[in-house]
Amino acid sequence: MPLLPASDHTDGIRFFNPAAIRPANAPPARLRWQAIMKWQFSRPRSDWPRWIENPPPMGDPYAPPAPDTVQITFIGHSTFLIRLPRPDGTVLSVLTDPVFSPRCSPLSFMGPKRVRAPGRALADLPPVDVVLVSHAHYDHMDLPSLRALARRGDDPLVVTPLRNARFMRATGLRRIMELDWWQDVGVPGLRVTCTPARHGAARTPFDRNKSLWGGFMLRDGAGHQLFFAGDTAHGRHWSLIHARLGAPDIALLPIGAYAPRALMAGVHTTPEEALSGLHELGAEQGIGMHFGTFRLTDEPMDEPVQRLRAAMRAAGPTARGMDVLAHGECRNMAWRPPPAT
Numbered sequence: 077m078p079l080l081p082a083s084d085h086t087d088g089i090r091f092f093n094p095a096a097i098r099p100a101n102a103p104p105a106r107l108r109w110q111a112i113m114k115w116q117f118s119r120p121r122s123d124w125p126r127w128i129e130n131p132p133p134m135g136d137p138y139a140p141p142a143p144d145t146v147q148i149t150f151i152g153h154s155t156f157l158i159r160l161p162r163p164d165g166t167v168l169s170v171l172t173d174p175v176f177s178p179r180c181s182p183l184s185f186m187g188p189k190r191v192r193a194p195g196r197a198l199a200d201l202p203p204v205d206v207v208l209v210s211h212a213h214y215d216h217m218d219l220p221s222l223r224a225l226a227r228r229g230d231d232p233l234v235v236t237p238l239r240n241a242r243f244m245r246a247t248g249l250r251r252i253m254e255l256d257w258w259q260d261v262g263v264p265g266l267r268v269t270c271t272p273a274r275h276g277a278a279r280t281p282f283d284r285n286k287s288l289w290g291g292f293m294l295r296d297g298a299g300h301q302l303f304f305a306g307d308t309a310h311g312r313h314w315s316l317i318h319a320r321l322g323a324p325d326i327a328l329l330p331i332g333a334y335a336p337r338a339l340m341a342g343v344h345t346t347p348e349e350a351l352s353g354l355h356e357l358g359a360e361q362g363i364g365m366h367f368g369t370f371r372l373t374d375e376p377m378d379e380p381v382q383r384l385r386a387a388m389r390a391a392g393p394t395a396r397g398m399d400v401l402a403h404g405e406c407r408n409m410a411w412r413p414p415p416a417t
Contacts, residue, residue: 077286080238085257085272090285091238093274093342097313102342115339124377128192135406138202140167145408146302146326150401151176151195153369154216154307156328157406159202160296162265170206170266170294171232172304172328173216174198174225180215180370182279188215188370191377195404198224206263209236210306211289212243212277215370222247235261235268237288243279257290258320269293271317273308275343293321300411303327303357307366309342310349314356323358325412329398332367332380340373347384351391354398360412362398369403 079088084096137157141147147159147167154173161167176194181187204225209217217240225232226248234244234252241252253261255270262268275289291306303317303324329350334340345353347364354362367380381400388398401407 077239077242083256086238086288091277091288092285093276093311097272097274097311097316099311102311111339115336120374122371124191124371126191130192130195130403133195133404133406134402135408137196137200137406142408145410146300147406147408148326148328148363148401149196149201149406150363150365150403152190152192152403153180153367154210154330154365155194156304156365157196157201157204158294158302158304160266160294160300160302163297164265166265167202168206168263168265169202169204170208171201171204171225172208172292173210173306174207174221175215175218176221176224177218180213180218180372182214188372190369191371192369192403195402196406198228203228203230204232205230206266206268207232207234207249208268208292208304209234209240209244210273210291210304211237211275212240212279212287213307214279215372216307217243217279219244219247222249225249233261233263235270235292237270237290239287243287255290256288265297267295269295269321271303271321272313273306274311274313275307275309291317293317293324295321298411300325303359305329305353307343308345309340310345310353314353318356318358323360325360326409327354327357327359327362328365329353329362330366331364331384331400332375333372334380335373335375344373347380348387351384351387351398354396360396361409362396364398364400367400 084094149157156172158170260269271291278284294302301324331347333344334346
């Protein structure tokens with residue numbers, strides 16, 4: 077691969093989290109393979125169920141969004157279908173980090189396995205116009221799901237951070253756009269900006285951080301904004317995004333996969349940190365994700381949602397709201413009212 081121009085987050089070959097997005101007291105994140113392997117062999121016994129049935133799905137993802145709303149369907153983990161109305165009366169469909177496979181793993185017979193089905197099957201979704209893939213980890217970039225999407229013939233534009241297209245070219249998806257942090261791309265009715273995240277990336281033990289990670293700010297033709305954080309730890313990037321792009325109306329933020337904290341603090345947020353991120357972004361509403369689908373870390377399955385709701389209660393009734401959608405739930409969410417003139 078040719079060298080990239082050096083920047084504050086790459087030396088031209090590998091990417092890294094610059095000091096500008098880490099908390100002031102955070103050491104550089106170096107999750108050594110030895111520490112990961114030691115943890116894997118000493119993990120506590122799982123209290124996650126082998127399988128849980130989803131509730132009956134609520135709402136219709138084929139119905140157009142109600143006026144002055146965006147329609148959001150939670151499929152599971154970090155996969156959402158986002159439907160935005162265009163001025164011409166059509167609806168733009170965006171799919172985030174699509175994972176519909178039984179496992180998030182390079183192997184079909186081992187690795188983290190679903191404890192629940194996708195809230196909506198891919199076959200039950202309307203045609204997809206844009207796919208966002210935040211980074212190369214298997215629970216976010218699932219090549220079988222992307223191949224299935226290509227076979228549907230939707231021909232979406234795939235937007236992803238730098239050095240990720242090489243993994244996806246064999247899926248049959250033809251239009252893949254790589255972006256660096258703060259770069260953007262437009263389609264009719266939508267502008268997508270790649271944003272910083274505090275994380276890392278790898279698909280093998282030999283390509284650590286050779287592809288970039290990030291989130292995405294979506295801005296429609298009316299100036300409404302929705303933020304999809306991808307996968308991230310807590311950090312200064314929340315306020316940087318707010319300062320550079322403005323406050324999103326709605327933010328989709330990760331709340332799970334945070335234990336043991338010594339290993340996960342540099343890559344994943346706790347529910348309380350996600351709520352803090354919501355405030356630093358200036359978002360009016362938040363939706364939690366990255367929980368309750370795959371057992372990736374050690375916290376109990378229900379703990380992220382319980383901690384998020386406890387944090388909301390502690391914040392008081394005047395705090396900005398953050399909650400979760402049920403798996404399969406399709407909800408119309410109101411945009412922030414325009415400022416008074």
